[in-house]
Amino acid sequence: MNAAEEVRQLLGGLDPAQDSRPEDEERRARDLAYILASERPARRAAPRRRLVLAAGAAVLAVAAGGVALETAREPQPAYAATPAILTYGPPASAEPASVRLRRLAEVAAGQPAPQRSAGTVEHLESANWFLNSSITGERTTSAVVPEQWRSWRTDDDAGRKVRKALPPTFRSDVDRREWKKRGGRIDSSEEARDYAAGEFYSRWRGAVPTDATALRGWLTAGASAPEAPVQYLEGVAELAGVRLLNPAQRAAALRLLADLPGIAVTGTVTDRAGRPGEAFSITSDAHGLPAQYTVIVDPGSGVLLGYEAVLTERAGMLNVTIPAVITYRSYLVAEYAVMRR
Numbered sequence: 001m002n003a004a005e006e007v008r009q010l011l012g013g014l015d016p017a018q019d020s021r022p023e024d025e026e027r028r029a030r031d032l033a034y035i036l037a038s039e040r041p042a043r044r045a046a047p048r049r050r051l052v053l054a055a056g057a058a059v060l061a062v063a064a065g066g067v068a069l070e071t072a073r074e075p076q077p078a079y080a081a082t083p084a085i086l087t088y089g090p091p092a093s094a095e096p097a098s099v100r101l102r103r104l105a106e107v108a109a110g111q112p113a114p115q116r117s118a119g120t121v122e123h124l125e126s127a128n129w130f131l132n133s134s135i136t137g138e139r140t141t142s143a144v145v146p147e148q149w150r151s152w153r154t155d156d157d158a159g160r161k162v163r164k165a166l167p168p169t170f171r172s173d174v175d176r177r178e179w180k181k182r183g184g185r186i187d188s189s190e191e192a193r194d195y196a197a198g199e200f201y202s203r204w205r206g207a208v209p210t211d212a213t214a215l216r217g218w219l220t221a222g223a224s225a226p227e228a229p230v231q232y233l234e235g236v237a238e239l240a241g242v243r244l245l246n247p248a249q250r251a252a253a254l255r256l257l258a259d260l261p262g263i264a265v266t267g268t269v270t271d272r273a274g275r276p277g278e279a280f281s282i283t284s285d286a287h288g289l290p291a292q293y294t295v296i297v298d299p300g301s302g303v304l305l306g307y308e309a310v311l312t313e314r315a316g317m318l319n320v321t322i323p324a325v326i327t328y329r330s331y332l333v334a335e336y337a338v339m340r341r
Helices: 003-010 023-040 099-108 173-181 210-220 230-240 248-259
Strands: 051-054 057-062 063-070 119-137 140-152 157-164 189-195 264-270 278-286 291-297 304-311 324-337
Touching: 057 304, 063 304, 099 248, 099 278, 099 291, 140 173, 140 264, 157 304, 210 230, 230 248, 230 278, 230 291, 230 324
Parallel strands: 063 119
Antiparallel strands: 051 057, 057 063, 119 140, 119 324, 140 157, 157 189, 264 278, 278 291, 291 304, 304 324
């Protein structure tokens, strides 16, 4: 396998209110500000997702970032700046991950269902981090792009998605100039898209199953079965970012995770929004490079707080120092709200 193929495999996994009270808006702004303010340039990095072939180059788009493979010979610059690695404390109990996740599933199942007023739809918000990297011969130029995602989904799978990319940051002025020279944006941008009935999310439509076995099948409906257990973990993480899950659905997702071979307790942790959680991980090279894929769960409610992936052994063509954050998502809002236009 050559270097380009290795990168393609690595990036092939996770793709992935008008009536709000003032204090809700303040809370969301505070959560996002906390995450962005906590980032410190480190000698680490990241990417993930869609593969697009262009004339003379392979462009790997990372749900909002990417790696462009071109041709040229230039000196390799400094390592890319990436988020700090989270610090994990002792586990909340001595139980293995399978047992602990089932206990958290019971906690989730016992929570009250989210209240829903007439005229409201599923509304989610998340803070995300991606690395845009352009690999030209022996040189990699990187721009770190934080993003805020918001979505509104109706019962018939219509809806709206808004993706706001904040100003990218760079390891050096050289990277900034090179990025701008190649046409990369250096300011904020926002993209909104509306979806007709049945088009909001083509992979998953209708009600999310409340049984773990049924959920496994539902996550892979219309696609080939995952080749590695970690892909189910990625599916659950992706689902939490696009659908509002009720207590029974959250419990099913946690039981699905509990049944995955290789799932392990990572420890207690404060997530990137400052919330306490329990982390569970699978280490896998299913996407080419060995990486640790982690979900963070609120022990008081069973709600999924976040998802992270970290390269653990080698970086391939990426200009990062191991361990290196590949991507993260912090799920900030999951509620019913009036759809915004």
